[in-house]
Amino acid sequence: MKNIRNFCIIAHIDHGKSTLxxxxxxxTKTVTEREMQEQLLDDMDLERERGITIKSHAIQMNYDFNGETYKLNLIDTPGHVDFSYEVSRSIAACEGALLIVDATQGIQAQTISNLxxxxxxxxxxxxxxNKMDLPSAMPEEVADQIVDLIGCEYEDILKASGKTGEGVLDVLNAIIKRVPAPEGxxxxxxQAMIFDSVFNPYRGIEAYFRVYNxxxxxxDKVKFVNTGKQYDADEIGVLKLKPEAKDKISAGDVGYIISGIKVAKEVKVGDTITHVDRPTNKIVKGFEDVKPMVFAGIYPVNTDEYEELRESLEKLQLNDASLTFEPESSAALGFGFRCGFLGMLHMEIIQERLEREFDMTVITTVPNVSYMAHLKSGEEQAITNPSDFPDPADIDYIEEPFISAQIITKADFVGQVMNLCIEKRGIMKNQTYLTQDRVEIIFELPLAEIVFDFYDRLKTVSKGYASFDYYPIGLHASNLVKLDILLNGDQVDALSALIHKDNAFTLGKKICAKLRELIPRQQFEIAIQAAVGSKIIARETVRALRKDVTAKCYGGDISRKRKLLEKQKKGKKKMRQVGNVEVPQSAFMAVLQLDN
Incomplete structure (x- = not known):
């Protein structure tokens, strides 16, 4: 065990951890030149296209140091705030962490929260x-920031470049010298803890675990403590570039187990594995339950694919334990699922993965957050879906979740960042100059305001220099109303939203104008209205396609033309009563990106 090192890599997004x-x-010659490719551990197409890490990946390396061979178990982690749950799981399985900071950008918000x-x-x-090879690197300035943040010595900070390979040997030596060997x-x-799992269509579920004792x-016959299920360890092994089967895995090591598990619900991340005949009485303190921040409905385009969508979501949940879902139904879209996500990027990625990995075509409703309604009868009712909104006459007051946002930006952009936060109903709590040029601003904001486009707009106003991290601080009372969208008097429940009263008119007007562009014209007129309760606050009209019924009349009496037009008018009125308006998927998506 003294020759095992378990470590993870933590950093802000784009600071170069996958390259390092x-x-x-x-x-460490874990991969050959032939197998080598950029971002080797990011094996999903989506990760390569976007240049971000979505999943944490574990891999074992062997390295010779001072005549001894060391086993290094590396777990690479994502850097984006929406995947912080992945980071918490990786950290729980390690004894050490490489904190990577971009020498050109300095410390950013996600660096601090992961730290x-x-x-x-x-x-x-x-x-x-990292990135010491770039001409814009500022090693002295960034080293000062690191010393202030973690209180280490200047000599402890390693300088490296993932691109050129400079300083990589120093990093490996430091891991062996500084990271403690696992105890057990x-x-x-x-006593082993599951920190991840993947679905293999041929072998069932593979669970990745870390052995403590x-x-x-x-x-061996093993038991998963939380679910109480028993299995045979058909295959166990270590995680090299490709899984490598072994006969035995001991305390301190990281490995995988295949035991023919077919049902996704039987594997819970954070569960303890032990022997059936000699169980441990110490359950590993795993992970806290995930708290979804953003909720949206996901519905299959074909209603027959409902069961297929359920299976796809269960398999995805194995691979991404931070996804939560429960069944729901909608008048406009049929049967589907109410899903909870950690943020907007997380939601976008899940939708993309459903389409790519499982060939599911889905419709996503307008995302919202979870509110708490306090009724006059003294009851409390949680609202995750606008359709659950109680009658306004029964409501005493409504509370919405607030977050504390930590924004680190350059001093030049403080004004624009503050304007954006105040526009989003934010309350400023603190402002600290970390250096002459870098400012940390703390704001309290309603979670609902940052759900849509806050992160994108923050990047725009700060020219890409602001970094953002947040954590929930509980519920505060707020003046909220339910905004309904009506098409020819029929409510489209997938477009309903709960929003602050002050924003209802502006948002209603924007949604109506957007739908007018996107809903195809019919043979009858379509009225698009936004309503709060029974009060209509905005309206747009999609004009009818008109056939020229008088084209065949040349000359002759006017009453003949009038008779034809009257007949057309009656037909249009009848058609309007029976006609259905199809809302295209592009309209649902466009409502999410109203400000673009």
């Missing part, structure tokens, strides 16, 4: 300045 991980794999996560778990932190006793009863042999 590539260099570590090359330096606090690591410090909570008492991890040994190794700071690394191979002779005690088996005891050892696991191939063919």
């Amino acid at each position: 991980a590539d260099r570590l794999l090359q330096e 606090y996560l690591a410090l909570e778990h008492d991890l040994e932190i190794i700071p690394v300045l 006793d191979p002779s005690e009863p088996l 005891g050892e696991l042999k191939k063919g």
Whole structure:
């Protein structure tokens, strides 16, 4: 065990952790030149296209140092705030962390929040300045920021470049010298924690785990403590570039188990694995339950595909434990699921993965957050869907979730960032100058205001320099109303939204104008209205396509033309009563991107 090191890489998005991980794999000869490609651990098409890490990946490397061979278990983590749940799982399975900071950009918000996560778990932190090869690197300035943040010595900060490979050997040596070896006793009863799982269509579910005590042999009878289910360890092994089967995995190591599990619900991330005949009495304190921030309905375009969508979501949930879902139905869209996400990027990624990995064509409703209605009868009612909104006459007051947002930006953009936060109903709490040029601003904001486009607009006003992180601070009373969209008097429940009373008129007007552009013209006139309760606050009209019924009359009496026009008018009136308006998927999507 003294030759095992378990470590993860934490950083803000785009600070180069996947590239540095590539260099570590090359330096330890874990991959051959032929297998090597950019962002090797990001194996999803989506990750490569967008240049972001979505899933944490585990891989084992062997490295010779001072005549001894060391086993290094690396877990690469995502950097975006929407995937912080992945980071918390990786950190729980490690003893050390590489804190990577971009030498051209300095410390950003997600660096700080991931660092606090690591410090909570008492991890040994190794700071690394990355991108040292760039002419715009500011090593002295950024090193000062790191020293202020974690209180280390200047000599402890390593300088490296993921692109050129400079300093990678120093990083490997520092991991061996500074990261403590795992503690545990191979002779005690088996105690292992599941930190991830993937679905393999041929072999069932593969669970990835970290062993704290005891050892696991191939063919052992094991039990998952939380679910109480028992299995045979058909295959166990370690995670190299491709999984490598072993006969035994001992305390301190990271591995995988395949035991023919077919049902996704039977594997819970954070669960403890132990032996059936000699169970452990110490359950690993795993992860806190995930708290979804954003809710949206996902419906199949074909109603026959409802069961298929359920299976797809269950398989996705295996791979992404932060996704939550429950069945719901809608008058406009039929049967579907109410899903909870950690943020807008998370929601976008889930939708993309459903379409790519499972060939599902889905409609997503307008995202919203969870509110709490306090009724005059003294009851409390949670609202995650606008259709659950109680009658306004019964409501005493409504509370909405607030967050504390930490924004780090350059001093030049403080004014624009503050304007944006105030426009989103924010209350300023604190402003600190970290250096002469970098400011940390703390705002309290309603979560509903940051759900749509806050992050994109923040990047725009700060020319890409602001970084953003947030955590929930509870519920505050707020003046909320339900905005309904009506087409020819019929409510479209998929477009309903709960919003602040002051924003209802503007948003209603925008949605109506957008729908007018996107709904195709029919043989009859379509009225698009936005309403709050029984009061109509905005209206647009899609004009009817008109056939020229008098074209065949040349000359002759006017009463003949009038008779034809009257007949057409009656037909249009009848058609309007029976005609249905189809809302295209593009209209649902466009409502999400109103400000663009």
